[in-house]
Amino acid sequence: xxxxxxxxxxxxxxxxxxxxxxxxxxxxxxxxxxxxxxxxxxxxxxxxxxxxxxxxxxxxxxxxxxxxxxxxxxxxxxxxxxxxxxxxxxxxxxxxxxxxxxxxxxxxxxxxxxxxxxxxxxxxxxxxxxxxxxxxxxxxxxxxxxxxxxxxxxxxxxxxxxxxxxxxxxxxxxxxxxxxxxxxxxxxxxxxxxxxxxxxxxxxxxxxxxxxxxxxxxxxxxxxx
Numbered sequence: 001x002x003x004x005x006x007x008x009x010x011x012x013x014x015x016x017x018x019x020x021x022x023x024x025x026x027x028x029x030x031x032x033x034x035x036x037x038x039x040x041x042x043x044x045x046x047x048x049x050x051x052x053x054x055x056x057x058x059x060x061x062x063x064x065x066x067x068x069x070x071x072x073x074x075x076x077x078x079x080x081x082x083x084x085x086x087x088x089x090x091x092x093x094x095x096x097x098x099x100x101x102x103x104x105x106x107x108x109x110x111x112x113x114x115x116x117x118x119x120x121x122x123x124x125x126x127x128x129x130x131x132x133x134x135x136x137x138x139x140x141x142x143x144x145x146x147x148x149x150x151x152x153x154x155x156x157x158x159x160x161x162x163x164x165x166x167x168x169x170x171x172x173x174x175x176x177x178x179x180x181x182x183x184x185x186x187x188x189x190x191x192x193x194x195x196x197x198x199x200x201x202x203x204x205x206x207x208x209x210x211x212x213x214x215x216x217x218x219x220x221x222x223x224x225x
Contacts, residue, residue, distance in 0.1 A: 003223055004163045005100060006111040006151050006186075007132070008172035009119055011044075011194025013093050014126060017086025019079065020118075024055065026082075027074030032067075034059050044195050045176030047113035047138035047147075048072070076117050083125045090193050092213035097131045099216065107159050110135025111151045111170060111180070113144055134158045144176050148184035169223060175204045189222060 010016055021038055028034045036059060043051045052071055056063050100106045109132050112119050116137040123129040136151035148170070156162050170181030173194030178201070181188035190206035191213055192198035201209050208222045 001107050001159055001161045001163075002105040002167060003107070004152075004155050004161075004168045005106060005108040005223070006135075006148075006155075006168065006170050007108065008170075008174075008177050009110065009112045009114055009122055011173035012171060012177075012191055013090060013128065014122060015088050015090055015193070016083065016122070017088070019082035019085060019087050020075075022085075023075045023078040023082045024051070024071070026078050027071055028055060028059070031070045031074045032059070032061060034061075045113065045144065045172070045174030047142055047144055048115045048118060049138045049142040050113070050144075053142070072115065076121060079118065079121045080125060083122060087122070087125065089126050089128070090213065092216060092219070094128075095216055096213060096219055097128065099220070101131055107155060107161070108132065109151055109155055109158075110137070111147055111172075111177075112136070113138050113176075115139050145180045145183045148180055148186065152184065169207075173201075175201065178204045178206045181206075189219075 007013055025038055038055065041051060041054050052068055053063055056067055061067055100108045110119060114137060116139055119137060120129055134154035136147040140147055140150040152163065165185030168186035169189055170177055170186050171189045173191050174196055178188045178190055188206040190201035190209040192201055192211050198209055198211050213219055
């Protein structure tokens with residue numbers, strides 16, 4: 001195998017249309033009796049655990065494991081219905097995943113700020129879960145920059161290949177994706193299909209940046225360069 005592709009989910013594979021935040025807001029109301037805006041939460045490129053901590057602290061709720069679990073369990077239960085309202089696969093993604101799955105020289109997994117249950121719910125909803133036999137998730141660490149080594153170890157366990165940094169691509173839509181790729185020496189592909197414009201992403205010096213993933217030829221030319 002020559003290439004390891006590690007994909008972000010929200011804003012990269014999927015446009016959720018705010019489904020995750022709606023599910024969290026309802027979970028907060030049902031679980032804690034709190035009805036408040038989450039618009040000021042720093043969530044882009046963050047892990048679920050990091051986001052939950054911000055929510056609890058904003059409303060002066062103790063950051064205990066019980067409170068994390070209550071908020072998270074409610075979110076997971078509500079997520080499928082909220083996804084059905086607005087989520088969609090982003091342009092070009094399905095074809096790229098199909099091509100990658102068919103290539104013997106490519107392995108692909110996840111490197112996402114979602115917890116594993118949330119990632120699975122989102123990807124099953126769109127029929128994408130089976131493309132990703134391994135990954136790193138918010139269960140592994142609250143800090144996104146910690147996730148790369150988890151993904152690399154699981155890739156090696158799954159494939160039997162110890163990928164060198166130049167073989168690894170982190171694909172995501174935020175500056176945090178670029179940064180966590182650099183931490184492990186990987187190459188980084190930034191895609192402006194989330195909340196960050198391409199000019200901002202380029203300022204963080206990814207290996208390559210695209211406005212979207214609609215052009216499969218450009219995608220594979222970058223990977224193979």
